[in-house]
Amino acid sequence: MIASACDPRIERSRSAIHSATIEELAEVGYGAMTIESIARRAGVGKATIYRHWRGKLDLVASALETIKEDVVAPTEGTVRARVTTVLEALAVHLADSDLARCLPALISAAQYDDGVREFQRGFSRERRGLLIALLDEGIASGELSADLDPELAAAVLAGPLFYSRLLSHEPFPPGRVAQVVALVLG
Amino acid sequence: MIASACDPRIERSRSAIHSATIEELAEVGYGAMTIESIARRAGVGKATIYRHWRGKLDLVASALETIKEDVVAPTEGTVRARVTTVLEALAVHLADSDLARCLPALISAAQYDDGVREFQRGFSRERRGLLIALLDEGIASGELSADLDPELAAAVLAGPLFYSRLLSHEPFPPGRVAQVVALVLG
Amino acid sequence: MIASACDPRIERSRSAIHSATIEELAEVGYGAMTIESIARRAGVGKATIYRHWRGKLDLVASALETIKEDVVAPTEGTVRARVTTVLEALAVHLADSDLARCLPALISAAQYDDGVREFQRGFSRERRGLLIALLDEGIASGELSADLDPELAAAVLAGPLFYSRLLSHEPFPPGRVAQVVALVLG
Amino acid sequence: MIASACDPRIERSRSAIHSATIEELAEVGYGAMTIESIARRAGVGKATIYRHWRGKLDLVASALETIKEDVVAPTEGTVRARVTTVLEALAVHLADSDLARCLPALISAAQYDDGVREFQRGFSRERRGLLIALLDEGIASGELSADLDPELAAAVLAGPLFYSRLLSHEPFPPGRVAQVVALVLG
DNA sequence: CTTTAAGCGAGACGGTACGTCAAGTCTTCGT
DNA sequence: ACGAAGACTTGACGTACCGTCTCGCTTAAAG
Numbered sequence: 001m002i003a004s005a006c007d008p009r010i011e012r013s014r015s016a017i018h019s020a021t022i023e024e025l026a027e028v029g030y031g032a033m034t035i036e037s038i039a040r041r042a043g044v045g046k047a048t049i050y051r052h053w054r055g056k057l058d059l060v061a062s063a064l065e066t067i068k069e070d071v072v073a074p075t076e077g078t079v080r081a082r083v084t085t086v087l088e089a090l091a092v093h094l095a096d097s098d099l100a101r102c103l104p105a106l107i108s109a110a111q112y113d114d115g116v117r118e119f120q121r122g123f124s125r126e127r128r129g130l131l132i133a134l135l136d137e138g139i140a141s142g143e144l145s146a147d148l149d150p151e152l153a154a155a156v157l158a159g160p161l162f163y164s165r166l167l168s169h170e171p172f173p174p175g176r177v178a179q180v181v182a183l184v185l186g
Numbered sequence: 187m188i189a190s191a192c193d194p195r196i197e198r199s200r201s202a203i204h205s206a207t208i209e210e211l212a213e214v215g216y217g218a219m220t221i222e223s224i225a226r227r228a229g230v231g232k233a234t235i236y237r238h239w240r241g242k243l244d245l246v247a248s249a250l251e252t253i254k255e256d257v258v259a260p261t262e263g264t265v266r267a268r269v270t271t272v273l274e275a276l277a278v279h280l281a282d283s284d285l286a287r288c289l290p291a292l293i294s295a296a297q298y299d300d301g302v303r304e305f306q307r308g309f310s311r312e313r314r315g316l317l318i319a320l321l322d323e324g325i326a327s328g329e330l331s332a333d334l335d336p337e338l339a340a341a342v343l344a345g346p347l348f349y350s351r352l353l354s355h356e357p358f359p360p361g362r363v364a365q366v367v368a369l370v371l372g
Numbered sequence: 373m374i375a376s377a378c379d380p381r382i383e384r385s386r387s388a389i390h391s392a393t394i395e396e397l398a399e400v401g402y403g404a405m406t407i408e409s410i411a412r413r414a415g416v417g418k419a420t421i422y423r424h425w426r427g428k429l430d431l432v433a434s435a436l437e438t439i440k441e442d443v444v445a446p447t448e449g450t451v452r453a454r455v456t457t458v459l460e461a462l463a464v465h466l467a468d469s470d471l472a473r474c475l476p477a478l479i480s481a482a483q484y485d486d487g488v489r490e491f492q493r494g495f496s497r498e499r500r501g502l503l504i505a506l507l508d509e510g511i512a513s514g515e516l517s518a519d520l521d522p523e524l525a526a527a528v529l530a531g532p533l534f535y536s537r538l539l540s541h542e543p544f545p546p547g548r549v550a551q552v553v554a555l556v557l558g
Numbered sequence: 559m560i561a562s563a564c565d566p567r568i569e570r571s572r573s574a575i576h577s578a579t580i581e582e583l584a585e586v587g588y589g590a591m592t593i594e595s596i597a598r599r600a601g602v603g604k605a606t607i608y609r610h611w612r613g614k615l616d617l618v619a620s621a622l623e624t625i626k627e628d629v630v631a632p633t634e635g636t637v638r639a640r641v642t643t644v645l646e647a648l649a650v651h652l653a654d655s656d657l658a659r660c661l662p663a664l665i666s667a668a669q670y671d672d673g674v675r676e677f678q679r680g681f682s683r684e685r686r687g688l689l690i691a692l693l694d695e696g697i698a699s700g701e702l703s704a705d706l707d708p709e710l711a712a713a714v715l716a717g718p719l720f721y722s723r724l725l726s727h728e729p730f731p732p733g734r735v736a737q738v739v740a741l742v743l744g
Numbered sequence: 745c746t747t748t749a750a751g752c753g754a755g756a757c758g759g760t761a762c763g764t765c766a767a768g769t770c771t772t773c774g775t
Numbered sequence: 776a777c778g779a780a781g782a783c784t785t786g787a788c789g790t791a792c793c794g795t796c797t798c799g800c801t802t803a804a805a806g
Contacts, residue, residue, distance in 0.1 A: 013782085
């Protein structure tokens, strides 16, 4: 009955389907991606996909969860330097990674699916949380002005990187991250 | 031959199709929108649509052009105040407009379609151009530091508005625009 | 609106589909026959089939109508000789013809579909009518006993041919038809 | 190993599956009947069915064997009377019995499956054997003409009953069996 | 003031993908 | 050890749109 918990085919299928989903998402985008092509690429039957997920959105949300990697902030150096490091990592990540390649699809899907939206909101909140914590620390230590609103500043710091990637369709050059930090944190 | 330039039937079809496209886009989103439903809603044959546009993306891009309102920068007041006004207008626009509602779909589509990418790039460049011109003016008049990189500053100013809309799925509160301007332009 | 009445594609599709249906029916039987295989064989889209017929049964019934050939009784010779000729033709037909090859499928389908049943009943009634008319003529001319029930006799004459084909799965040898006639008509 | 011969569970499953098969067959017909629905109805796993039978046809053939009642020819009276009795029993059987209801499906299946064909041929041969034996007896006793071909006569006697059932889709009225016998056996 | 040719709506065409269902196979677990 | 349960791959189901096509009507223009 709960045999499924141990049947190795289930796990093999799930991971094959997840990989295929990420690849399809990055290659053709959410709209053009089809369940049939995922099934074909993963070498599984369509029914196997529908057995585990309710549909395309559900599948994509679950596949994206699997590639959400933890980001850690450095602990050494001035807050400005550490913020720069974090943003540079983000810039590099946005320039080339599975998640970044799926980002446009993700944003589009989030518009019509609560699950995807929650996932994506969580993803950004996590990233932003890192920055906010650093800024809080800088304010506490006196390195940054007490007037600074960390939430707002985090959005202002990360904003241009996403803006560049999504609106101008050019990755933000990691080399210019320092300029942004200088502009915003004075 | 070039009768079409004058034939009123063509214009009637075009505008009926454009309206239907905007309505469908707002109601069901880009992904769920179909050419058939647009044809149905506009009361035209499918072929009439394909006669004038290459496909869904082309049609949507063209429909959006028709609702793209010109944005004009104010000419009175300090540059800081005028930048604030422009960004506030953008924040309001992003919070509720047909174009803003289609933005996620556009960004996604732009990944895979050159035409859409160009359309979208043009749209953002135009907006950004306004800001850059203002900043240039501020530098020239001495109101802003000569060290300021207008291109970068424009991305830093507009970035958080899009970041909020696209990544957090919350419109950026127009009331906080002033804070951003203060943070970035000192 | 009634443009379809003249569109030559419609007739081409219909006849291609009919042929493919008869071939499939004869080759694999009613149960194993699929709409997809018919569409593939006819070189048409599945939707084209569903556009014209409600389903498999409807399609089969309509395809069989197209191969229903008229049978004519000879007018010369004794009634016994003419009955023999008609039955021999039936025996040959049952041994090798599209309709005969589809007969088992037809009988099976008739069990669950009124349309197919009516078609098949009509087909047998027609054949039987020929025999009955001949027997009536024989009774009228005095060649056959006035006690003979033509309806019953027709069933007794044709019965063994179908019995052999359907129950023993062997075509009834045309050469033995004369014996049946001798047995039944004395 | 051959534990199955003794394991009471096996027998319980077999009979539950047989009953379920007969019920499904009668309710929805051969074509619409599925292994899954039989398994469901019998309260058994699909694999249990496939462990014992090769497929639907095999299962149906086997289920029908279980309800094949032995037919015995009467031993008293004239051969003509006894032939009439046997044919009347057949007419009644064809009018309403599980086997008769499955006959069209069987005939169709027999075209494409050797096993079913053999089963069905055996079924008719058995019935016909009864008739042939009676006719042989009649010839031996002098009641019937020595010229009579018992094989042929059997087909001519039984033919109309099947003809009526399969081609006209009307059960042959048992009351008219005597007329057939009179016509064929003089 | 008619031709005449365009643009039109309608919708059939061959296709692809949808999400569902059943086929027959295979693996795990519980009795 | 064997059967029940159920996940697996496969492939057909009938539907919806895709983008292309053919048709007959309508209508604006050029003769």
